[in-house]
Amino acid sequence: MSSESQSEKDVYSKYNLKRVINASGRMTILGVSTPRPEVVDTVLHGLNEYFEIKDLVDKTGQYIAKLLKVENAVVVSCASAGIVQAVAGLIIKDDRDLLFNLHSSDKYVPREIIVPKGHNVNFGAPISTMVSLGGGIAVEAGYANECKPEHIESLINPDTAAILYVKSHHCVQKSMLSVAQTAVIAKKYNIPLIVDAAAEEDLQTYYQQGADLVIYSGAKAIEGPTSGLVIGRQQAVEWLKLQSQGIGRPMKVGKEGILGLTKAIELYVTEPKHETGQQMVIRMTPFIENLNALDGISATVVWDGAGRDIARAEISFNTNVIGKSAAEVVSFMKQSDIAVYFREYKVNEGKVEADVRSVTSEQLDIIYNKIKNIIQGAK
Numbered sequence: 001m002s003s004e005s006q007s008e009k010d011v012y013s014k015y016n017l018k019r020v021i022n023a024s025g026r027m028t029i030l031g032v033s034t035p036r037p038e039v040v041d042t043v044l045h046g047l048n049e050y051f052e053i054k055d056l057v058d059k060t061g062q063y064i065a066k067l068l069k070v071e072n073a074v075v076v077s078c079a080s081a082g083i084v085q086a087v088a089g090l091i092i093k094d095d096r097d098l099l100f101n102l103h104s105s106d107k108y109v110p111r112e113i114i115v116p117k118g119h120n121v122n123f124g125a126p127i128s129t130m131v132s133l134g135g136g137i138a139v140e141a142g143y144a145n146e147c148k149p150e151h152i153e154s155l156i157n158p159d160t161a162a163i164l165y166v167k168s169h170h171c172v173q174k175s176m177l178s179v180a181q182t183a184v185i186a187k188k189y190n191i192p193l194i195v196d197a198a199a200e201e202d203l204q205t206y207y208q209q210g211a212d213l214v215i216y217s218g219a220k221a222i223e224g225p226t227s228g229l230v231i232g233r234q235q236a237v238e239w240l241k242l243q244s245q246g247i248g249r250p251m252k253v254g255k256e257g258i259l260g261l262t263k264a265i266e267l268y269v270t271e272p273k274h275e276t277g278q279q280m281v282i283r284m285t286p287f288i289e290n291l292n293a294l295d296g297i298s299a300t301v302v303w304d305g306a307g308r309d310i311a312r313a314e315i316s317f318n319t320n321v322i323g324k325s326a327a328e329v330v331s332f333m334k335q336s337d338i339a340v341y342f343r344e345y346k347v348n349e350g351k352v353e354a355d356v357r358s359v360t361s362e363q364l365d366i367i368y369n370k371i372k373n374i375i376q377g378a379k
């Protein structure tokens with residue numbers, strides 16, 4: 001046994017951990033993603049060296065900004081910490097008193113953060129809680145299923161500190177403004193626009209469309225270590241960076257995370273490796289055909305609801321035929337020796353989606369066999 005597989009066996013057996021097949025995508029509850037070896041090497045190198053941290057933060061930020069053709073950038077501990085510190089930075093600016101006393105100070109500054117109602121989602125934690133942590137007051141614009149320019153405009157007042165747009169599959173997609181439309185409003189009223197693009201793949205478009213700060217999760221599309229990226233306008237990013245002396249301190253990112261994410265971004269931009277949606281379709285076609293041969297199961301290709309180049313297998317379970325609900329199948333899939341996780345957003349409609357980005361073809365066979373056993377066990 002190689003030393004690598006030995007150490008791999010070690011953590012699973014040492015702590016009695018469950019093995020997992022991740023067909024759910026970039027999920028925080030499963031460990032998000034696995035960085036490339038070059039990124040792992042960079043993390044290791046970072047851990048073993050000393051730096052002037054301010055120098056490291058500034059210079060890696062400049063390096064990333066140049067790569068992405070944006071004014072300024074900074075690595076943070078995760079996207080949620082990016083949202084919190086973006087809100088705090090735009091409220092506090094360079095006021096030292098507020099920087100040190102954000103939540104206890106009663107000094108008057110604009111604190112309202114306008115969020116389209118359909119964007120105030122729970123991504124694992126609520127968007128509005130991140131706004132509150134950053135010293136802001138979330139003000140919802142529009143309705144659960146509709147947000148028009150006038151819904152945002154009617155809320156703008158002297159207490160408005162920023163507009164927060166969440167670009168995500170978690171959000172309501174229909175009858176919502178685009179980032180570009182929101183940027184037009186922000187410019188018209190001279191209010192900064194924050195875009196939470198945590199799981200998005202395009203590292204340039206929202207900045208180019210006029211956002212002042214754009215936030216990404218380091219381990220999702222970029223496949224870096226646990227970390228986050230904030231890019232944006234020069235001054236806004238500098239205000240955000242000041243938060244390390246205030247509420248940002250308990251969200252500290254380590255030297256290894258800073259260096260690891262910087263390397264991951266460089267590779268993401270210069271050597272994109274990722275499978276295209278069309279390649280995913282080809283890889284999952286035999287899996288889908290096998291599933292369709294089972295009584296009571298139908299499977300088909302569906303494309304990402306947020307418009308990313310990701311194809312997934314949507315698997316529908318006919319309860320009348322298999323004698324089990326989709327929720328029961330999902331729960332069985334998690335219980336066996338190797339836990340299989342799907343995307344469960346539509347389980348109440350009798351279907352799940354399998355995301356194959358982190359699943360090998362051998363694992364697709366394992367998933368197929370597990371489904372087959374579960375439904376045949378029902379008869």
Ligand SMILES: *Cc1c(COP(=O)(O)O)cnc(C)c1O
Binds near residue numbers: 123170
């Ligand atoms: C994942 C996600 C986050 C949080 O990202 P972390 O890096 O885990 O903090 C925030 N917003 C959205 C829309 C997300 O998908």
